[in-house]
Amino acid sequence: MTTMNSSRPLALITGASSGIGAGFARRYAREGFDLLLVARSETALQALADEVSAKHSITASVHMADLSDPTDVARLVEVITDHLPRIDHIVNSAGTAPEGDIDRMDPEDLRRMVDINITALSLLSRAAVIRMRDAGSGTIINIASGAGYQPLPHLSAYAASKAYVIRFTEALSEEHRSHGLRIFSVAPGDTDTPMNPGPGKNKRQAHQVVDTAWKAMPTKAPSVVDGRMNSLVATLSTRVFSKHFTLRTAEKMMRPKA
Numbered sequence: 001m002t003t004m005n006s007s008r009p010l011a012l013i014t015g016a017s018s019g020i021g022a023g024f025a026r027r028y029a030r031e032g033f034d035l036l037l038v039a040r041s042e043t044a045l046q047a048l049a050d051e052v053s054a055k056h057s058i059t060a061s062v063h064m065a066d067l068s069d070p071t072d073v074a075r076l077v078e079v080i081t082d083h084l085p086r087i088d089h090i091v092n093s094a095g096t097a098p099e100g101d102i103d104r105m106d107p108e109d110l111r112r113m114v115d116i117n118i119t120a121l122s123l124l125s126r127a128a129v130i131r132m133r134d135a136g137s138g139t140i141i142n143i144a145s146g147a148g149y150q151p152l153p154h155l156s157a158y159a160a161s162k163a164y165v166i167r168f169t170e171a172l173s174e175e176h177r178s179h180g181l182r183i184f185s186v187a188p189g190d191t192d193t194p195m196n197p198g199p200g201k202n203k204r205q206a207h208q209v210v211d212t213a214w215k216a217m218p219t220k221a222p223s224v225v226d227g228r229m230n231s232l233v234a235t236l237s238t239r240v241f242s243k244h245f246t247l248r249t250a251e252k253m254m255r256p257k258a
């Protein structure tokens with residue numbers, strides 16, 4: 001990690017090596033933030049750091065971490081707590097979405113998903129909250145998913161992990177509002193990234209998810225959904241349709257083709 005001692009604000013972004021996390025990194029750089037980019041892929045992180053620092057005259061550093069590894073998570077927590085000169089924003093975008101029904105899913109993939117989507121996100125949020133409360137300000141953006149707004153048969157564990165992200169973040173948002181912290185979750189729907197490649201109806205782009213987060217920043221919303229269609233689906237499934245109807249419909253839609 002190169003030293004960052006400028007007077008510019010600093011944003012730490014996990015999952016910055018591709019997709020939505022990389023989109024956030026480009027936006028923060030454009031807005032004049034220094035960056036600490038976190039993921040496993042050193043080459044991709046360094047290429048992005050070189051790109052944005054040359055283009056926007058900011059300092060971008062990289063930090064390699066496997067967020068399913070408790071040692072790497074503890075090391076990153078230490079960086080947040082003790083080593084960064086400041087931390088103004090953190091975006092927890094790292095996540096995995098193993099394919100398939102729970103019985104067909106590799107148990108190691110299942111464990112890793114919980115470790116990354118839930119455990120690492122919680123521990124990094126905790127470290128950021130402590131540091132930001134001391135500073136009297138800060139912003140935490142946790143990337144959830146439209147899948148987190150309802151139980152999803154055939155994607156049960158991933159959807160539940162994102163439900164955790166939404167509820168956890170909403171509660172933190174209220175808990176720390178009076179301490180000057182802005183905390184919210186952003187739920188993308190189908191978005192064109194390496195996690196979800198290929199064509200799709202109403203598919204969104206990573207920069208649109210980032211725009212949605214940016215618009216939500218000055219508001220008090222504890223959670224936002226990206227895209228009008230995705231917002232409508234989240235509203236219908238949580239506030240309009242019965243649990244039974246939502247579950248049955250989702251099961252049919254998500255059932256693997258024979």
Ligand SMILES: NC(=O)c1ccc[n+]([C@@H]2O[C@H](COP(=O)([O-])OP(=O)(O)OC[C@H]3O[C@@H](n4cnc5c(N)ncnc54)[C@H](OP(=O)(O)O)[C@@H]3O)[C@@H](O)[C@H]2O)c1
Nearest residue numbers: 015017019020039040041066067094095145191193195196
């Ligand atoms: N794309 C969609 O349709 C969609 C929809 C809803 C929600 N989301 C959520 O959006 C977030 C970003 O996903 P994306 O679509 O941008 O996918 P992506 O391009 O595949 O990005 C995932 C990021 O997570 C990082 N990551 C994965 N495993 C990791 C590990 N063990 N340790 C550290 N970092 C790890 C990856 O970096 P390395 O591989 O370099 O480590 C990568 O930077 C995720 O939380 C995802 O659940 C995506």
